[in-house]
Amino acid sequence: MNIRIIISVLFFTAILPADGLLCAQSAPTDSLFVKPGDLSNLIFQLKTIIEKNYFDKEKAASLNKILTEKFANGDFKNLSPEHTTEKITQLLRKETNDIHFKVTHFSTKAANNQQQNQAADNGGIAEIRKLKNNIGYLKWTEFRAGPDAFKKTVQALERLKGSRALIIDISNNAGGNGEAGGFMNDHLYQSKDYQQLLVKKCNGETRWHQSEVPYNNTEGPRFYKTPVYIITSKNTFSAAEYFAFIAQETGRAVILGDTTAGAGNPGQGVAFMRGGSDIGFFIFVPTCQIQTKAGKSIEAIGVIPDILLTSGDWLEETINIIGSTSAKGPGTKQSTP
Template sequence: MIKNFTVILSLLLVAIITLPACSQHKPSAAENINFLTVVVKTNLKNYFDQNKADELIEKVTEMERKKLFEGVSEEVAAKMITDMLRKETHDKHFNIIAYTIKPQAEAKQTQPQNQQPFTAGITSIKILKNNIGYIKWDACIAGEAAFKKIRSALDSVAGCKQIIFDITENPGGDGASSAFINQFFYESKDYQTLLVKKCTGEANWHQSEVIFNYSQGPKLFNTPLYIITSDKTFSAAEYFAFTAKEMKRATILGKTTAGAGNPGNAMSTYLQNSDTVFWMFTPNCQITTRAGHSLEGVGVKPDVELTSNNWVNETVDYILKQN
């Protein structure tokens, strides 16, 4: 519902705040930035904390009154607003980016000749020494095609004594991907009700976890699980580690994760005839455990801090010492 509203809103903004369609006038940086501030203030109404949203809208207006955007580029203005939003909310999910649209002919020339195969975010699968399975998971991607790839990766390590999930470079994405993985590691379904969510416009908290109950697939319920995290582990990837730690299902190793727990919506829009596109991500939900524990601004702290130059080898050494 909110996503559809954002798309409609984007179209309306383009229609309302642009010059007539017949005009070929190319907007200046100042015109683009003026458009950006209108877009930002409109999208901030989707923020889950409505009182804070009003404060943030006033902050953007104040930046305009102080003429802080005069003489700067669209990219700089976008960063200035992003920095302000993050400072005021401590929410790393807030993000605004300005980028240039390449002409169609140029874009065709710069497209890669060889398209990379779809991996569903799984970039490496290995069997390490002493039959330890290793999966490097670099993006949370959902959908039937992704689930088939993830299932294949899990099948590849199903016979291993222990399994390592390396999510040190995973920036997050679709949380349904971790929900899909979780069903193969938890015999009890209690984990499915661990997290609750409340989004913009909702009066009550409700279950956050997407429910999967596949009847077939590897049963890894008793296989020891180790998850390697870093400060680059972000958003949906953090919840994979967070759930495992809260449920005492895995040992977390590495560094504390980013602490970006509030999901939201992304949108892109631009002013007519402009070659600058603005992309904005606005958090519109909160997620906590039923007991009120949150990773927002805190992250997931590892059980074992890794300090070497090779975290995978250090994790393997740790595992071998436990057995």
């Protein structure tokens, strides 16, 4: 079987694609239906990747049995690429209760989109500004890590230095590299105890170990005593969820908005294409579990906000909530995990 493996990328939530949780987006194709050869290859590759990489081997065996039966019964036959990948994605999520499972497709004939993402250019930070009453606002849309991204993060924090309170908006953040959360946290927490909150166990491992990436950098301003307010929504995924989760569990920030997606298990993304085909597939399979030392997980649950935002303007609503608090306000207490 002539298969071209396009990419194989590890994404780790909080400490993560991931992921840009799911960087491979569905693209239009010229075929109305997935061709039999492409469908057969998709199921074969999916079963192979699940068997090899999914952290729960018992569920992996069960999934592969179900996929084999449904393929044999023609459940995925004569479907569009969009319908095929969505149907498989929903099946995997239903059987495992794991939101991070994802199957998408792409086409070699699709337009080559090389447009630069503004958030990517700014280390994943889309907007920084000072609001009324000296409230700092940071809109964070992607968790990007590395020297260039961290430099942009420090520059953003410099602009917010001296703020009375800090709003970090991750309501449209699909996650990404969890090291970004660790780097940001180093500027928010005076104590490093928060790094011990989460533990992780990955495929093939028998013991839980520390999940949070430790940082002890000296660059950038510190906000140890600044009240922090984090805005979340159902569009907050993966590593971004753990950023909010740590802040909530330690009492460092007030979480506002709506419950997050509940995509807590980090994983691995693989893209592949059958030789001679014009359609390829991207599969994201969870490879690890993350929870608190007490066993609390956000998988399929999400982070439930301390304050539910209900207006049409969440930012203005958050500003009003901050204004109704005392001068010190909430979000400065840092409890020990």
